[in-house]
Amino acid sequence: xxxxxxxxxxxxxxxxxxxxxxxxxxxxxxxxxxxxxxxxxxxxxxxxxxxxxxxxxxxxxxxxxxxxxxxxxxxxxxxxxxxxxxxxxxxxxxxxxxxxxxxxxxxxxxxxxxxxxxxxxxxxxxxxxxxxxxxxxxxxxxxxxxxxxxxxxxxxxxxxxxxxxxxxxxxxxxxxxxxxxxxxxxxxxxxxxxxxxxxxxxxxxxxxxxxxxxxxxxxxxxxxxxxxxxxxxxxxxxxxxxxxxxxxxxxxxxxxxxxxxxxxxxxxxxxxxxxxxxxxxxxxxxxxxxxxxxxxxxxxxxxxxxxxxxxxxxxxxxxxxxxxxxxxxxxxxxxxxxxxxxxxxxxxxxxxxxxxxxxxxxxxxxxxxxxxxxxxxxxxxxxxxxxxxxxxxxxxxxxxxxxxxxxxxxxxxxxxxxxxxxxxxxxxxxxxxxxxxxxxxxxxxxxxxxxxxxxxxxxxxxxxxxxxxxxxxxxxxxxxxxxxxxxxxxxxxxxxxxxxxxxxxxxxxxxxxxxxxxxxxxxxxxxxxxxxxxxxxxxxxxxxxxxx
Ligand SMILES: *[C@@H]1O[C@H](CO)[C@@H](O)[C@H](O)[C@H]1NC(C)=O
Ligand SMILES: *[C@@H]1O[C@H](CO)[C@@H](O)[C@H](O)[C@H]1NC(C)=O
Ligand SMILES: *[C@@H]1O[C@H](CO)[C@@H](O)[C@H](O)[C@H]1NC(C)=O
Numbered sequence: 001x002x003x004x005x006x007x008x009x010x011x012x013x014x015x016x017x018x019x020x021x022x023x024x025x026x027x028x029x030x031x032x033x034x035x036x037x038x039x040x041x042x043x044x045x046x047x048x049x050x051x052x053x054x055x056x057x058x059x060x061x062x063x064x065x066x067x068x069x070x071x072x073x074x075x076x077x078x079x080x081x082x083x084x085x086x087x088x089x090x091x092x093x094x095x096x097x098x099x100x101x102x103x104x105x106x107x108x109x110x111x112x113x114x115x116x117x118x119x120x121x122x123x124x125x126x127x128x129x130x131x132x133x134x135x136x137x138x139x140x141x142x143x144x145x146x147x148x149x150x151x152x153x154x155x156x157x158x159x160x161x162x163x164x165x166x167x168x169x170x171x172x173x174x175x176x177x178x179x180x181x182x183x184x185x186x187x188x189x190x191x192x193x194x195x196x197x198x199x200x201x202x203x204x205x206x207x208x209x210x211x212x213x214x215x216x217x218x219x220x221x222x223x224x225x226x227x228x229x230x231x232x233x234x235x236x237x238x239x240x241x242x243x244x245x246x247x248x249x250x251x252x253x254x255x256x257x258x259x260x261x262x263x264x265x266x267x268x269x270x271x272x273x274x275x276x277x278x279x280x281x282x283x284x285x286x287x288x289x290x291x292x293x294x295x296x297x298x299x300x301x302x303x304x305x306x307x308x309x310x311x312x313x314x315x316x317x318x319x320x321x322x323x324x325x326x327x328x329x330x331x332x333x334x335x336x337x338x339x340x341x342x343x344x345x346x347x348x349x350x351x352x353x354x355x356x357x358x359x360x361x362x363x364x365x366x367x368x369x370x371x372x373x374x375x376x377x378x379x380x381x382x383x384x385x386x387x388x389x390x391x392x393x394x395x396x397x398x399x400x401x402x403x404x405x406x407x408x409x410x411x412x413x414x415x416x417x418x419x420x421x422x423x424x425x426x427x428x429x430x431x432x433x434x435x436x437x438x439x440x441x442x443x444x445x446x447x448x449x450x451x452x453x454x455x456x457x458x459x460x461x462x463x464x465x466x467x468x469x470x471x472x473x474x475x476x477x478x479x480x481x482x483x484x485x486x487x488x489x490x491x492x493x494x495x496x497x498x499x500x501x502x503x504x505x506x507x508x509x510x511x512x513x514x515x516x517x518x519x520x521x522x523x524x525x526x527x528x529x530x531x532x533x534x535x536x537x538x539x540x541x542x543x544x545x546x547x548x
Pocket of ligand 1: 293
C-alpha cells in the first residue's frame with residue numbers, strides 16, 4: 001500500500017467512524033493499525049536492543065566511577081519506587097514503551113518542564129519501561145536534548161531508557177500552515193503527524209502533552225488496545241470562545257456572531273467543538289493543569305465521556321505543573337526563630353503592568369494605615385508596603401513614577417518602598433523578612449508568584465478570583481492559608497487580619513501556607529502523575545491479557 005492510500009483511507013475511516021460508527025469502518029481502522037504495527041516491528045526490536053546495549057554501557061561506566069549524578073538518580077529512585085497509589089512495587093517491572101507526543105520537545109517552556117518531569121517520574125517508577133518522545137526537532141540529537149534538559153530545568157533523565165523519534169511532517173501543525181480554518185487545519189495536521197509517528201513506532205501507551213487530542217483519537221481508532229492519556233494545558237476550543245460569539249459576549253470575538261459571516265463562523269466553531277468533544281471521549285485518562293482548565297474540559301468532554309463509560313473510574317484529574325518552590329523552601333526558614341526577623345511588611349511581587357492593579361493595592365494600604373491599626377505583634381514598627389517588580393521599558397518606568405506620585409498624594413510615601421529589578425538574593429531577603437504577600441490581579445489563570453509567597457511562608461491576601469482563589473490560597477486541614485478580597489476595603493481588612501493574628505496563629509498559618517505550596521513541587525507533580533500513569537499501565541496490562 002502506498003503512503004497516501006493508507007493515509008487517506010485511515011483519515012476517512014477515522015472521520016466517518018466518529019459520525020456513524022459502523023463496524024466495518026472501525027474494522028478498517030484496525031486493519032490499518034495492524035499494518036502499521038507490523039511494518040514498524042523491526043524498528044521496535046532495534047530500539048529494544050539499543051536500550052539493552054545502552055543500559056549495559058551505562059552500568060559498566062557506573063561501576064568505574066560513581067559521580068554525583070548517579071547518586072542523585074539512586075536517591076530519588078529509592079524514594080519514588082513503590083510510592084504510587086496504584087499497586088506499590090508489584091508492577092514496577094512493567095516493561096512497555098510509553099510514547100510521548102510532543103513535536104516541540106526542545107522548546108524549553110513550561111509545557112516542556114511538564115514533559116521532562118513526567119518522563120523522569122515514569123522512568124523511576126517503572127525502570128524497565130522505555131519512554132519515547134516523538135519530536136520534530138531535527139537539529140538536535142539525544143545528547144544535546146538531555147544536556148539542555150539538565151541545564152534548563154535541572155532534571156536528570158536516565159539516558160538508556162529515553163529515546164527520540166523524529167517526525168518529518170511537523171509543519172502541518174503550525175498555525176502558519178493554515179491561515180484559514182486554523183483550528184480545524186491544525187487538528188488535521190496533528191492527525192497527519194500522529195500517522196507519521198505510528199509509522200515510526202507503535203507504542204504500548206500513547207500520551208499527548210501538547211494538546212493534540214485528535215492524535216489520541218487516531219491512536220484509539222487504529223489501536224484500540226493502546227491506552228491513551230492527555231495532559232491538557234489549555235482547551236483547544238473553550239466554552240468562553242463559543243459564548244463570546246453571541247450577543248453580549250466579551251473578548252476578541254465579541255459580537256462577531258452576528259450577520260451572515262457570523263452565522264457561518266458560529267456553525268464552524270460549533271461543528272469543531274462537537275468534533276473536539278467526541279475526540280475527548282476516546283481518551284482513557286485525562287489530566288488538566290489547573291481548576292480553570294479542568295472546568296472547561298469537563299464541560300466539553302464529560303457528557304460524551306459518560307456515554308462511552310470513560311468516567312467510571314477515570315475522571316478528569318488536576319495535576320498541577322511543577323513550580324520551583326524547593327529553592328525558596330531551602331533558602332527561607334519558617335520557625336519561631338525566624339518570626340523574630342519578620343516585620344509588618346506587605347510584599348507585592350509583580351511586573352509594573354496595568355492589570356496587576358498596583359494602584360488599588362496602594363489605596364488599600366493607605367486606608368489600612370489611616371485606620372491606625374494596633375498591631376500587638378509589632379509594637380515598635382510601622383507597617384510597610386514593598387513593591388518588587390522588573391522595569392522593562394519606559395512605559396514601566398512611567399508607571400512606577402505615577403505610582404510614586406500616588407503614594408505621595410496618599411501620604412504613605414515613607415511607608416512604601418519600590419524595589420525595581422531586584423536580584424534573586426534581594427528577593428529572598430524580602431521574602432524572608434516580610435509577613436504578608438499580596439496579589440491585586442483579577443482572574444489570573446494561575447499565579448506562580450502567589451505559590452512563591454506560600455513557599456516562603458507569607459500569608460497571602462489575593463483577589464477573590466481565578467487560580468489564586470481556586471487553586472492556591474485554599475484551606476489546608478480545614479484552615480485558612482490566607483485571605484481573599486474583592487475591593488480596596490476588603491484588601492485593607494485582609495492586611496489587618498493577617499497582621500493581627502496571635503504569634504502562634506501566625507506561625508501555624510505560615511506552616512500551612514508552605515504545606516499548600518508543596519502541591520506545586522516536583523515531588524507533588526510526580527506523585528499525581530504516577531497515580532494517573534498507573535491507571536494507564538493497569539489498562540495496558542488488562543487489555544493485553546484480553547487479547548491473548
Ligand atoms: C496551564 O497552562 C496554561 C497554558 O499554557 C497556562 O496559561 C496556565 O498558567 C497553566 N496553569 C498552571 C497551573 O500552570
Ligand atoms: C456503559 O455501562 C453501562 C452499565 O454498566 C452499560 O449498560 C452500557 O452498555 C455501557 N456502554 C458502553 C458504550 O460501553
Ligand atoms: C476582584 O475580583 C472580583 C471578582 O471576584 C472583581 O469583581 C473585582 O473587580 C476584582 N478586584 C480587583 C481589585 O481586581
